[in-house]
Every structure is written in structure tokens, then in C-alpha cells.
Amino acid sequence: MIERIYILESVDPVIFYGVNNVNMQLIKTLFPKLRIVARGNVMKVIGDEDESELFLKKIREVEKYCEEFNSLSEDVILDIIKGKAPVITKQENLIIHGMNGKPIVARTENQQRLVKAFEENDLVFATGPAGTGKTFIAIALAVKALKNKEIRKIILSRPAVEAGEKLGFLPGEMKDKLDPYLQPLYDALQDMVPGAKLKEYMENNVIQIAPLAFMRGRTLNDAVIILDEAQNTTTHQIKMFLTRLGMNAKMIITGDVTQIDLPPTATSGLVQAMQILKGVKGIGKVEFEKKDIVRHKLVQRIVEAYDKFDSKQPRKSGSRTAPADTTNNINNSQDAP
Incomplete structure (x- = not known):
């Protein structure tokens, strides 16, 4: 068992966690082997080393998406964590x-x-x-x-x-x-x-x-x-x-x-x-x-x-x-x- 800390540096935690923490609750269900505690812009992760590393990798990808689009939905979280590319509509100019x-x-x-x-x-x-x-x-x-x-x-x-x-x-x-x-x-x-x-x-x-x-x-x-x-x-x-x-x-x-x-x-x-x-x-x-x-x-x-x-x-x-x-x-x- 190891403990890792992840800090949200580039996004607003309110947007990242979602209304009533709905996004964070989904993330927790997708990593059932980990204990995840989120307060402010800090997430503490406790669990298996390989699973923790995967979590950190996926959370970086989710944060990057959130930073670029200033929004985050459950569908996007599911796509990123499951290794799919989120559907992005191309916008001219x-x-x-x-x-x-x-x-x-x-x-x-x-x-x-x-x-x-x-x-x-x-x-x-x-x-x-x-x-x-x-x-x-x-x-x-x-x-x-x-x-x-x-x-x-x-x-x-x-x-x-x-x-x-x-x-x-x-x-x-x-x-x-x-x-x-x-x-x-x-x-x-x-x-x-x-x-x-x-x-x-x-x-x-x-x-x-x-x-x-x-x-x-x-x-x-x-x-x-x-x-x-x-x-x-x-x-x-x-x-x-x-x-x-x-x-x-x-x-x-x-x-x-x-x-x-x-x-x-x-x-x-x-x-x-x-x-x-x-x-x-x-x-x-x-x-x-x-x-x-x-x-x-x-x-x-x-x-x-x-x-x-x-x-x-x-x-x-x-x-x-x-x-x-x-x-x-x-x-x-x-x-x-």
C-alpha cells in the first residue's frame, strides 16, 4: 500500500468535481481498489502502486481536458479512463x-x-x-x-x-x-x-x-x-x-x-x-x-x-x-x- 498526492493546478476544483461532487463520485467507482480523498484542489490516493499510477495518469488526462474546455461531464470521464478519445466537435475559427x-x-x-x-x-x-x-x-x-x-x-x-x-x-x-x-x-x-x-x-x-x-x-x-x-x-x-x-x-x-x-x-x-x-x-x-x-x-x-x-x-x-x-x-x- 502506498499513498500518493495529486494537486489540481490548472483547473477550478468546482468544475472538476462537478455539481454535488458527481464527477468525483464517478471517478471513485472507476477505481474501486483505491481509497481516494479529495479536499480543495488536493487528492490523496491510497492503494496498490500500479493502480495508483494508473489513477494519476488518467487524472492528468482528465485535468488536461477540463483545462482546455472549461467543462467536464461524466461521459468524458468515462471515455478518458476507459482509454477512449472523447468526442469533440470541431469548431471553425x-x-x-x-x-x-x-x-x-x-x-x-x-x-x-x-x-x-x-x-x-x-x-x-x-x-x-x-x-x-x-x-x-x-x-x-x-x-x-x-x-x-x-x-x-x-x-x-x-x-x-x-x-x-x-x-x-x-x-x-x-x-x-x-x-x-x-x-x-x-x-x-x-x-x-x-x-x-x-x-x-x-x-x-x-x-x-x-x-x-x-x-x-x-x-x-x-x-x-x-x-x-x-x-x-x-x-x-x-x-x-x-x-x-x-x-x-x-x-x-x-x-x-x-x-x-x-x-x-x-x-x-x-x-x-x-x-x-x-x-x-x-x-x-x-x-x-x-x-x-x-x-x-x-x-x-x-x-x-x-x-x-x-x-x-x-x-x-x-x-x-x-x-x-x-x-x-x-x-x-x-x-x-
Whole structure:
């Protein structure tokens, strides 16, 4: 008789064990010669050495499946432990599996271009209207890279510029002040990473969410770094952010140049950066359009109505929005080396 310990390192025990421990109970019935005690993410196994080794081998396979698909069923457990390959439906343009095994895919042509641009470049600009999935796909690509152990951390950032509010005048501690600005990033992560695992990642700084001002002075290695709402950066802020890029790191910059909340006299850092970095090797660009909007179908109509209204308004001098051809100044993903 020997005793072995197995630690679930890459999955949420709640998903692995199942509702009311139904998965764990099934596993125990499949190894009747072993005494198996599971608490938290630790499983203690007592029994014959050969049987214990077989158990550990099969549990690793089950955990690997659970990590990839963020779900686990009794049928899958039976297939793996009995040596059968689980039935997996192929999903075109799949990035990762989100919560409950939901496939997260690049649904539109420009979402697919963003995936390709990320694979081929170390820095990618993704611009376009709200609701096109720019940030969601960017975060999915980052989570995939983390799961595949291509990087060691994910860093998500936003400029804390909204509707004229100043952080210093808002109530509460700094975290309380910042969380509302960063909530869209939390929402996307919660669709992709199990709650317990996400909490662990954030407590250990594997996933970091911080306002842009907190990036100063850092060199970001072995990471995917995403700057969201970049149209609201100043020229100095975006230059500072872009120069944080370290070894084995990639950046995705997202924004909508028609939704700038900076003071009227300020220049958008995103607009200027895309002009300055025209033709720079290793930089990709994907421009999303109204047809890429994947929210409620009414959102696309709303965007089109506002565009029609804005086109009839007299253009103010010193406008901070990008010229019509600005977003085409950087290499498209298919042109990138």
C-alpha cells in the first residue's frame, strides 16, 4: 500500500468535481481498489502502486481536458479512463473554450484578421466601433497564450478618462475608484476563466488589470499586454505605454477614434501613434467596421444612425478624430512580415 498526492493546478476544483461532487463520485467507482480523498484542489490516493499510477495518469488526462474546455461531464470521464478519445466537435475559427465549454470563436472576417495579425506581429492596432468584439477577441488571444504557456502573465489596461470625472474627487479607496473603469475587462475574463482560477491568477499577479498611469517605469516581459479605449490616451501616455514592451511580449491596442473623451484641445494618442508608426515592421493593424458589430442587432442601427447624423454636422476646426485614411496608414495583417 502506498499513498500518493495529486494537486489540481490548472483547473477550478468546482468544475472538476462537478455539481454535488458527481464527477468525483464517478471517478471513485472507476477505481474501486483505491481509497481516494479529495479536499480543495488536493487528492490523496491510497492503494496498490500500479493502480495508483494508473489513477494519476488518467487524472492528468482528465485535468488536461477540463483545462482546455472549461467543462467536464461524466461521459468524458468515462471515455478518458476507459482509454477512449472523447468526442469533440470541431469548431471553425476557434480561439479557446470559455465557461461551461462555450467555444469562443472569431465570428467575423475582421475578428479573424485580428487573430492572424496577432500571430504574425508583436504589436497590433485594432480600431473600430463599439460592439465589434475587438477587446473580447484580444483578451481571448491573451488567455489562449497563457493556457499554452507561451507567456507568464496578462496585463490589461485602460486610461481612466470618463465623462469629465476626476479620480481624486470620487469617493472610496483607489480600487473602488478604478474598478468601474476596468469592469469591461473583468467581464470578458469571467467569460473565459473559471472564478476560482481567475481569483488565483489575480492574487498572484498572473493576470493584472490596472489603469494606464500605473504602467510607467515598468518593462513588461513574457506577457500579452492589452490597452483598451486607447483613443482616450494622450500622446505622451501612449508613447509611454508602447515603450513598455519587453522580451517575449506582445501588445494589442484597441480603440474607437469616433469616441474620444479627451478635452477638446488634446490630441488622441491613438490617432497620432497610428500616423507616426506608419509602415513600421512588426506592427499590424485591423480596422473593424459597422458590419462587424456582434451585439444586439439594434446596436448596428444605432451606430449607423449616429454616423448619419454626425456626417450632416459642420466639421469643427482642430477636430481630434482621425482623417478618413489614418487607420489605413499601418500595415494590414496580411501585409505584415
